[in-house]
Amino acid sequence: MSASDILLSAKGLDVTYGAKRHLFGPADGGNRVLHSVDIDIRRGETVGIVGESGSGKTTLGRALLRLVGLSAGTIHFDGRDITRLPDTQMRPLRRRMQMIFQDPMASLNPRHTIRRILVEPLLLHGLVTDREAAERRVAAILDRVTLPHACLDRNPHELSGGQRQRIGIARAALLEPDFVLADEIVSGLDVSTQAQVLNLLKELSRDLGLSMAFISHDLSVIRAICNRVYVMRHGRVVEEGDCEHVFAAPASGYTRMLLDAIPLPEIDPTWLGRETAQEDAA
Structure with a gap:
């Protein structure tokens, strides 16, 4: 090696x-x-x-x-x-260098929608040029982690534990x-x-x-x-x-x-x- x-x-x-x-x-x-x-x-x-x-x-x-x-x-x-x-x-x-946490409720802001949780890091790190491009990438990663797009307008507490963990995975993967x-x-x-x-x-x-x-x-x-x-x-x-x-x-x-x-x-x-x-x- x-x-x-x-x-x-x-x-x-x-x-x-x-x-x-x-x-x-x-x-x-x-x-x-x-x-x-x-x-x-x-x-x-x-x-x-x-x-x-x-x-x-x-x-x-x-x-x-x-x-x-x-x-x-x-x-x-x-x-x-x-x-x-x-x-x-x-x-x-x-x-x-991303981290996926043991407790997704502790790592996902309870006051933010899933849409905001996923879109804002893309904009913050300059991985997209505008919000429309960010929305497209978020939609694609939701398909990858087998989550319905309807969850974007929910807050973390409205999802099951497995769904929240897949959101944590999606957030990490989005940042390449x-x-x-x-x-x-x-x-x-x-x-x-x-x-x-x-x-x-x-x-x-x-x-x-x-x-x-x-x-x-x-x-x-x-x-x-x-x-x-x-x-x-x-x-x-x-x-x-x-x-x-x-x-x-x-x-x-x-x-x-x-x-x-x-x-x-x-x-x-x-x-x-x-x-x-x-x-x-x-």
């Missing part, structure tokens, strides 16, 4: 919360959450980050997006060192990102709705050439969508490799424990069309 194959690379990431800062010398104390974590994400691949609650996986994801401060380590995006870029220089990169971080986005959904969302993400990743980091505690979800997986425990990566190899022959005792503790059912892709139609008709 050459350096040009890697879109996002992090080396030696440390994150410590609550450290005491001093006028002279380094900060000390606090709770060290990440311990010298290395991770590479290739262009066009989906990488799973899995572990129990408190393993540091969400902190790692937010660190990759520069949403939490680093105590040590470096992050390179598309060959550029972004570790210490000021906000003014990070802002143009934010469009290329290179990298998407999906943080536990199916954990609150029933199994059939999980299947819809996972198949949708796989289709978008394939068609748009996205690189993705998918954070989950559920190994069956990781197996369904990811090419490679990083297994985390206590803020450290304890195993990394192709999903097929890691699931078939885990090298870490912790990974074996996770596999033994969690059933790994197959996800039936035919659920996507059937359940989506049922949900939209409800």
Whole structure:
């Protein structure tokens, strides 16, 4: 694997919360959450980050997006060192590095219509020349995520959980990102709705050439969508490799424990069309 194959690379990431800062010398104390974590994400691949609650996986994801401060380590995006870029220089990169949140209600403004939630980012980032062009792109992405156009004039609370999550996916995809971080986005959904969302993400990743980091505690979800997986425990990566190899022959005792503790059912892709139609008709 050459350096040009890697879109996002992090080396030696440390994150410590609550450290005491001093006028002279380094900060000390606090709770060290990440311990010298290395991770590479290739262009066009989906990488799973899995572990129990408190393993540091969400902190790692937010660190990759520069949403939490680093105590040590470096992050390179598309060959550029972004570790210490000021906000003014990070802002143009934010469009290329999108996040889909676990709780769509927390990330969608409850006072805005879905139309406004989807149209305004296109205009803000200059991806369209006028509102009419933005409306056309929004209509097209709604078709892609199998949502009726009637939902545009609704507020988030008027949609089901699965529909809200698909709006979150649509909002991220509209901005034509290179990298998407999906943080536990199916954990609150029933199994059939999980299947819809996972198949949708796989289709978008394939068609748009996205690189993705998918954070989950559920190994069956990781197996369904990811090419490679990083297994985390206590803020450290304890195993990394192709999903097929890691699931078939885990090298870490912790990974074996996770596999033994969690059933790994197959996800039936035919659920996507059937359940989506049922949900939209409800």
